[in-house]
Amino acid sequence: MSGILNSSIGRKVAMALSAFFLMIFILQHFAINILSVFSPDTFNEVSHFMGTFWLIQFVLQPVLIFGVVFHFIMGFVLEIKNKKARQISYAKNNGSANSTWMSRNMIWSGGFILVFLIIHFIDFWFPEINTKYIVGDMSGTLPNGEFRYYEELVHKFEPIWRVALYCLGFVFLALHLLHGFNSAFQSVGANNKYTKGLKGFGKAYAILIPLGFIFIALFHHFNH
Amino acid sequence: MNLTLKIWRQKNANDKGKMVDYQVSDISPDMSFLEMLDVLNEQLINKGEEPVAFDHDCREGICGMCSLYINGEAHGPDRGVTTCQLHMRMFKDGDTIFIEPFRAKAFPVIKDLVVDRSAFDRIQHAGGFISVNTSGNTIDANAIPVNKHDADDAFSAATCIGCGACVASCKNSSAMLFVGAKVSQFALLPQGQVEATDRVMNMVKQMDEEGFGNCTNTGACEVECPKGISLENIARMNSEYLKASLKG
Ligand code: HEM
Ligand code: SF4
Ligand code: FES
Numbered sequence: 001m002s003g004i005l006n007s008s009i010g011r012k013v014a015m016a017l018s019a020f021f022l023m024i025f026i027l028q029h030f031a032i033n034i035l036s037v038f039s040p041d042t043f044n045e046v047s048h049f050m051g052t053f054w055l056i057q058f059v060l061q062p063v064l065i066f067g068v069v070f071h072f073i074m075g076f077v078l079e080i081k082n083k084k085a086r087q088i089s090y091a092k093n094n095g096s097a098n099s100t101w102m103s104r105n106m107i108w109s110g111g112f113i114l115v116f117l118i119i120h121f122i123d124f125w126f127p128e129i130n131t132k133y134i135v136g137d138m139s140g141t142l143p144n145g146e147f148r149y150y151e152e153l154v155h156k157f158e159p160i161w162r163v164a165l166y167c168l169g170f171v172f173l174a175l176h177l178l179h180g181f182n183s184a185f186q187s188v189g190a191n192n193k194y195t196k197g198l199k200g201f202g203k204a205y206a207i208l209i210p211l212g213f214i215f216i217a218l219f220h221h222f223n224h
Numbered sequence: 225m226n227l228t229l230k231i232w233r234q235k236n237a238n239d240k241g242k243m244v245d246y247q248v249s250d251i252s253p254d255m256s257f258l259e260m261l262d263v264l265n266e267q268l269i270n271k272g273e274e275p276v277a278f279d280h281d282c283r284e285g286i287c288g289m290c291s292l293y294i295n296g297e298a299h300g301p302d303r304g305v306t307t308c309q310l311h312m313r314m315f316k317d318g319d320t321i322f323i324e325p326f327r328a329k330a331f332p333v334i335k336d337l338v339v340d341r342s343a344f345d346r347i348q349h350a351g352g353f354i355s356v357n358t359s360g361n362t363i364d365a366n367a368i369p370v371n372k373h374d375a376d377d378a379f380s381a382a383t384c385i386g387c388g389a390c391v392a393s394c395k396n397s398s399a400m401l402f403v404g405a406k407v408s409q410f411a412l413l414p415q416g417q418v419e420a421t422d423r424v425m426n427m428v429k430q431m432d433e434e435g436f437g438n439c440t441n442t443g444a445c446e447v448e449c450p451k452g453i454s455l456e457n458i459a460r461m462n463s464e465y466l467k468a469s470l471k472g
Contacts, residue, residue, distance in 0.1 A: 008400075008438045009428055009465045078438050082396035085329050085437030091230070091243055092322035094296030095395065098447035104395055106440060183441040189463025191456045 016187035018071040019180055025064055030209055033216050036153055044147035048140040072114050079107045102179035109176040116169030123156055157220040166217045170210035177206035225251040228320040231276055234333050253313035258283060258290060260312055277336040283308040288385030292337055293324040298389035298448045306387060306450045326392035330434040341388050343434040350430035351423035352406040354415055368414050378412040381405040383451045390445035396437030401445040403431050404457035411464050421468040428465055
C-alpha cells in the first residue's frame with residue numbers, strides 16, 4: 001500500500017478519497033449551520049457538543065485537518081506533475097471545444113477555496129482554540145451565562161465585506177464541486193449504469209450546498 | 225478556397241522549431257485535410273523548399289498514423305474522425321488554420337509535425353496481450369460463452385487505433401484513455417483473466433515511466449477520440465488497478 005502514492009492511479013484514488021471525506025464533512029457542517037437560521041438554541045447546543053466532545057475534538061478534527069492539507073498539497077503536486085508532462089504548449093488550443101471550464105481549472109477554484117479556508121480559520125477556528133485550550137474556558141458561555149456560539153456567529157456576519165468574501169468562497173466551492181463530485185466517482189473506478197443517475201445528484205449537491213451556506217451568511221447579515 | 229496556414233516547422237528533434245505562415249489557394253472543399261497538405265507540399269517542392277513532414281498511412285481512418293493538432297483540437301474540429309477523414313468543408317474560405325504536432329513530453333517531435341509515439345508500443349509490450357497460442361490450433365470462437373454486453377464493450381474498447389489524440393487533447397497529457405481501452409478489451413473477457421493482475425499493474429507502471437500526466441477526468445479525450453472510446457474504460461482500468469494492488 002505504501003507504494004500506491006507512487007503510481008498515477010494511486011494518487012488519483014487518494015485524491016478522490018480525501019475529496020469524498022471533505023464532501024461528507026461539508027454536508028455535516030451545513031446541517032449544523034442551517035440550525036442557526038431555524039433555532040439558535042439548538043445551534044448553540046449542537047455547537048457546544050461538537051466543540052467539547054473528545055471524540056470529535058481529538059480524533060475527527062485532526063483527521064479532518066489532515067484530509068484538507070493532504071487534499072490541497074496533493075492537488076498542487078498533481079498540477080505541477082501534469083504541467084511537466086507537456087513542455088511546449090500549443091500555439092492554439094481550443095479547450096472549451098471538449099471540456100468544461102470547471103474541469104480545466106480545478107487548481108484555480110481549489111486555490112480560492114484555500115484562501116477562503118485560511119480566512120475562515122482565522123475568523124472561527126483560531127479564536128475557538130484560543131478560548132478553549134489557551135485561555136482554558138471550556139464553558140462555551142458568555143459572561144451573562146448564555147451560550148456564546150450563536151452570538152459569535154451573528155457578530156461575524158455583520159461586516160458586509162466578510163459576507164461578500166464568504167459568498168465568493170462558496171461560488172468557487174460550487175465550481176469546484178460541479179466537476180469534482182462526479183470526477184471523484186470516476187477516479188475510484190465507478191462509472192456504470194448506477195453512477196449515471198448520480199450525475200444529476202452531483203450537480204444538485206454542488207449547487208445547493210454552497211447556495212445554502214450563502215443563504216446562511218446573507219440571512220444573518222440582513223436579520224441583525 | 226484560399227487559406228492561410230500556420231504550421232509548426234522543426235528540422236529535427238534538437239531544433240527549436242517555430243510556426244511558419246503559408247498560403248494555399250484553389251483548395252476544393254471535398255479534399256481531405258491531408259490532401260490539402262499534399263497540395264502545399266507540391267508547391268513547396270516546386271519552389272525547391274523542404275516539404276512539411278507529417279504522418280499518414282492508410283488515409284481511411286483505420287491505422288492511427290495521421291495526427292496533427294488543428295485549430296486547437298486533435299484531428300481538427302470534426303467529431304469521430306481522424307485527420308485523413310477530416311474534410312476541407314469543415315473550414316471557410318479565407319480561414320487561418322493552425323497546424324501543430326501532438327504535444328506531450330512522452331511524444332517527442334521527430335520532424336515538423338511528426339512525433340514519436342513509440343511510448344504507446346512500449347505500454348502495449350508491458351501487458352497488452354494474452355499468452356495464448358493461436359497458430360494452427362485455433363479453437364471455435366463460441367467455445368467459451370461471453371455475455372453479449374461484455375463482448376460489445378470489449379469490442380468497442382478494441383477499436384482504439386492508438387493514434388494518441390487522447391494524449392494530445394488532454395491538458396495533462398494523460399494516456400489513460402488509451403491504456404484504459406487496452407486494459408479493458410481483455411479485462412472484460414474470460415480469455416483476459418489469466419494475466420489480468422500483471423497486465424494492469426505493468427501497463428500502468430510503463431505509462432507512468434514514459435512521462436504521461438495524470439488524468440483529472442476533464443473528458444477531453446473522449447470527445448476528441450476518433451473511435452469514441454468512452455471514459456468508462458478509464459474507470460474500469462482504475463478499478464482493475466485497485467483490485468490488482470490489493471491482491472499483490
Ligand atoms: C483547500 C483547497 C483545495 C484545493 C487547493 C483543491 C484542489 C483540487 C485539485 C487541484 C483537484 C483536481 C485533482 C485531480 O483531479 O487530480 C481537486 C479535486 C477535487 N476536490 Fe479539491 N481542492 C480544495 C478543496 C476542496 C474541498 C473543500 C472540497 C470538498 C468539499 C474539494 C472537493 C474536491 C473533489 C470532489 C475533487 C475531485 C476528486 C477527483 O477527481 O478524484 N476540494 N481539488
Ligand atoms: S483512445 Fe481514442 S484517441 Fe486515444 S489512442 Fe485510442 S483511438 Fe486514439
Ligand atoms: S492515415 Fe490511417 S488513420 Fe489517418
